Amino acid sequence: MRLIFSRALIAIVVAGLLSACVTTPFEESPVSGNPAVIALADTARSDIAEYRYAQAAASLERALRIEPRNARLWHELARVRLGQEDYPQAENLAKRSNSYAMNDGALRHANWKLIAECRRELGDLVGAEAALQKSKK
Amino acid sequence: MTLLLLMLALAGYLVYLDHTVRQQFEGRRFALPARVYARPLELFVGKKLEPGQLVAELKMLRYSANDDPTRPGQYSYKGHTVSVHVHDFTFWDGAQPARRLSVNFSRGAITALTDFQTGRNIDLTRLDPVPIGGIYPAHNEDRVLVRLEQVPNSVVDALIAIEDHNFYNHWGIDPRGIARAFYTMVTGQRVQGGSTLTQQLVKNFYLTPERTITRKFNEILMALLLELHYDKRDILETYINEVYLGQDGNRAIHGFGLASRFYFNRSIEQLELHQSALLVGMLKGPTYFDPRRHPKRALERRNLVLAEMQRQGLITQMELDAVRYRGLDVSDNPGVGASAHPAFLELVHRQLRRDYFEDDLRSEGLQIFTTLDPIVQAAAEHSLSRRLDQIERARRLPADLLEGAVVVTSALNNEIHAIVGGRRPRFEGFNRALDAERQIGSLMKPAIYLTALSKPDRYTLVTPLDDSKLVWKEAGTDDWSPENYDKEFHGEVPLRMALANSYNVSSARLGLALGVDEVIETAHLLGVEREMPPFASTLLGTVNLTPLEVAQMYHTLATGGFHMRLGAIREVLTADGKPLQRYPLKVEQTIGAAPAYLITAALQDVVREGTARRLSQYLPPGINAAGKTGTTDELRDSWFAGYTGDRVAVVWVGNDENKNTRLTGSSGAMTVWGDMMAQLGPEPLVPPQPENVERVRIDVATGLRADEGCSDTVELPFIQGSAPEKTAPCASQSTGKKIRSWFQRVIGKD
Structure with missing residues (x-):
């Protein structure tokens, strides 16, 4: 009985660890403490899911007018441009996100990965590798 | 034979007229101006806003104060709460219905935002945007189109009672009226009167205003043809949209749709009987019976219309009695002509011309949503006008010697918040913010220092610079020997102090060591698109830029090296509210984050201990603004460019004929900048520190x-x-x- 219990406990812990690996920490936390910004980011996310990129960008820009230093919002906007295959914009927006990311290592990581992807798409393999290295720091 | 030819000619002429009438009536779409709006005011909990600012915005929107704001367009303000019934409005991202909100304030911010009816919290909503003008068709004709179904019966009844009581029965002309007209003409008076609504419409639509017998003849024929082809409702609807109903500065008010808004601040559906009667009464002479300028006349005329309606049985005696003693109920805010902010509007128009045909802008009724912030615009206009008056008086300068310009943008995105083109902001004249190309003087220096700070192996904020006498020899030009403003040399000075004190000699020497071309390249990276001559004197700002170009340059400093092309437009919608185009935010990192961070620190030193230290007279401590003064030879130009945590602003003060203003950057432009920023409650400047x-x-x-x-x-x-x-x-x-x-x-x- 005790054995089963401890095994179950281990299983739960392992499952928890695994799930933590799947979603990066910054995506689990709310994008902002401001309900107005959260609402706009949610709208943007559902627009992205439906490939309505122009609408998503409009909502995110509106959110950024409320919280212009929110690194998460800049990252979301970079993802919209990535979805539209506008790689130069996506890269620059990710850099903008990084400039506000401060100690959010997970977000920095995501931004550098996104930058690496943009550079790869543009054929800049050296730049992509450099970005990937930065993402691992 | 002659008769036959005559008949043939007449027939041919009739065919021609018929063609004209049909083609124009059917092909005719009213030319609708592009409508230009300010940014909508966003409301959410935590928003930095004073209740007074909200009320000011509502007044600009012509909302009326009412203890119980049950109708859209009304608000009340009691204690710390503003209750406002917002209009419905279609934005780029969809329609927002009318609803009543309660907005609570505490310490300069919104603390609660609820729906009055449901009591539920609202995350985010916005007011309808303040209209700031239009881009108008020929003759500045403005109108809001309405369909006949929207028009209240009272308007139609009054119109028919007064202008053409036989409208539904005639064929376009009224034989008795024409007989009367011919009689007056034969007796030597001018041709007048006797026109049916159809004839009036024909006159406005197809004919020139001269009064001749041929014209009258054409008018009659065309009226008959119009009635032959179209039913009464089409003709009536067109008439209601066409007629001239007054003047707002240089803007002509056409149609009942716009007139209801202009005179009563209501949509046409909301017109009450006495208001309908007033508008119809005004048709006889919109200037003569202008209810704002001649209320007594207008009231008499209105009551005449009401009495006539009662006489013809269109309203009862009781209805007449119920309204005849009512006031005119005209809204107080009469409007401001084509635009209250012509300088900003001009920028919008120029930006639109890149993407649209001029004809479409003036006829398609596009809705243009701009970035103008009315609160910022008002502060900028006010500060420039007030400070220039004060400076002229205090320094005993000739009145109107000084002119000026202001550009204000966000420091965090690419939006332009305000443009002031001169000290008389309502005046539509030379737009100095966009078109005054002036020497920028020391405003160029940050490009030199930024170039240096991008080379950390050679330059830091404390690197000693040489401020001793310099003679620069360059083939093809005279020897160049710059001087400091105080006419002295300062020996060895730390880099940041050379910028803070705006020393010319050490700055020039630094620029020469870096290479003029490289400094110019930095200016381009900062967003100055204009070519600059590769001469040494360029380093000290002998190049001419407009205030808007300077704003672009300092904006890139303010964003920490991210170039974003400044823009004045967010979105464009079609006349019926369908999204047409959006101008998205585009960013490009052109300057490294670290050098950008250092140059901002150096520009903060300019304000803390350099040439701009007197800014502390205007700004509360802790704002840590960054900025640069600029003064040109013989005190022709006084500049200040700077930024806080949330805004970038550039102010130019000078004289249109390049006269000496007796002002430096800090005694002129900087005081305007400080006065304006103080009104706006600036955010402290705390740039994020780069990793390295x-x-x-x-x-x-x-x-x-x-x-x-x-x-x-x-x-x-x-x-x-x-x-x-x-x-x-x-x-x-x-x-x-x-x-x-x-x-x-x-x-x-x-």
């Missing part, structure tokens, strides 16, 4: 590392690895002191 930047405490006297042992120190940012390695003599960690402190610890006393 460290802060090091520096001994001011030596420019070496300091610690608690040093009395006069400053903490400065350095790109990693570039900070001085040596410690200042004053530092307790300097080698001599280390031994002494060890000794003190051992001995146990000082």
Whole structure:
């Protein structure tokens, strides 16, 4: 009985660890403490899911007018441009996100990965590798 | 034979007229102006906003104060709560219905936002945007189209009673009216009167205003043809949209749709009987019966219309009695002509011309949503006008010697918040913010210092610069020997102090060491698109830029090196509210984050201890604004460009004929800048510190590392690895002191 219990406990812990690996920490936390910004980011996310990129960008820009230093919002906007295959914009927006990311290592990581992807798409393999290295720091 | 030819000619003419009438009536779409709106005011909990600012915005929207705001367009303001019934409005991202909101305030921010009806919290909503003008068709005709179904019966009844009571029965003309007209003409008077609504419409639509017999003849024929082809409702609807109903400055008010808004601040559906009667009464002479300028006349005319309606049985005696003693109920805010902010509107128009045909802008009824912030625009206009008046009086300068311009943008995205083109902002004249190309003087210097700070192996904020006499020889030009403003040389000065004090000689020498071309390249990276001559004097700003170009340059500094092309438009919608185009935010990092961070620190020193230190008279401590003064030869131009945490602003003060203004950058433009920013409650400037930047405490006297042992120190940012390695003599960690402190610890006393 005790054995089963401890095994179950281990299983739960392992499952928890695994799930933590799947979603990066910054995506689990709310994008902002401001309900107005959260609402706009949610709208943007559902627009992205439906490939309505122009609408998503409009909502995110509106959110950024409320919280212009929110690194998460800049990252979301970079993802919209990535979805539209506008790689130069996506890269620059990710850099903008990084400039506000401060100690959010997970977000920095995501931004550098996104930058690496943009550079790869543009054929800049050296730049992509450099970005990937930065993402691992 | 002659008769036959005559008949043939007449028939041919009729065919021609018929063609004209049909083609124009059917092909005719009313030319609708593009409508231009300010940014909508966003409302959410936590928003920095004073209740007074909300009320000011509502007044600009012509909302009326009402203890119980049950109808859209009304608001009440009691204690810390503004209750407002917002209009419905279609934005780029969809329609927002009318609803009543309660907005609570505390300490300059919104603390609660609820739906009055449901009591539920609202995350985010916005007011309808303030209209700031239009881009108008020929003759500045403005109108809001309405369909006949929207028009209240009272308007139609009054119209028919007064202008053409036989409208539904005639064929376009009224034989008795025409007989009367011919009679007056035969007796030598001018041709007048006797027109049916159809004839009036034909006159406005197809004919020139002269009064001749041929014209009258054409009018009759065309009226008959119009009635032959179209039913009464089409003709009536067109008439209601066409007629001229007054003047707002240079803007002509056409149609009942716009007139209801212009005179009563209501949509046409909301018109009451007495208001309908007034508008119809005004048709006889919109200027003569203008209810704002001639209320007594207008009231008499209105009551005449009402009495006539009662006489013809269109309203009862009771209805008449119920309204005849009512006031005119005209809204107070009469509008401001084509635009209250012509300078901003001009920028919008220029930007639109890149993407649209001029004809479409003036006829398609596009809805243009701009970035103008009315609160900022008002502060900018006010500060410029007021400060220039004050300066002229205080310095006994000739009145109107000075002119000026202001550009204000966000420091965090690419939006332009305000444009002032001169000290008389309503005046649609030379737009100095966009078109005055003036020498920028020392405003160029940050490009030199930024170029230097991008080379951390050679330059840091404390690198000593040489401010001794300089003679520069260049083939093809005269020797160049710049002087400092105080006519002195300052020997060796730390880099940041050379910028803070705007020393010309050390700055020029630095620029020459870096290369003029490289400095110009930095200016381009900052967003100056104009070509600049590669001469040494360019380093000290002998290039001409407009205030808007300067704003672009300093904007890139403010964003920490991210170039974003400044824009005035967010979105464009079609006349019926369908999204047409959006101008998205585009960013490009053109300057490294670390050098950008350092140059901002240096520009903060300009304000803290340099040429702009008197800004502290305007701004509360802790804002840590960054900025640069600029003064040109013979005091022709006074500039200030700077930024806070949330806004970038550039002010130019000068004289249109290049006269001496007796002002420096800090005694002229900077005072306008400070006065304006103070009104706007600026956010402190705290740029995010890049990873590869460290802060090091520096001994001011030596420019070496300091610690608690040093009395006069400053903490400065350095790109990693570039900070001085040596410690200042004053530092307790300097080698001599280390031994002494060890000794003190051992001995146990000082």
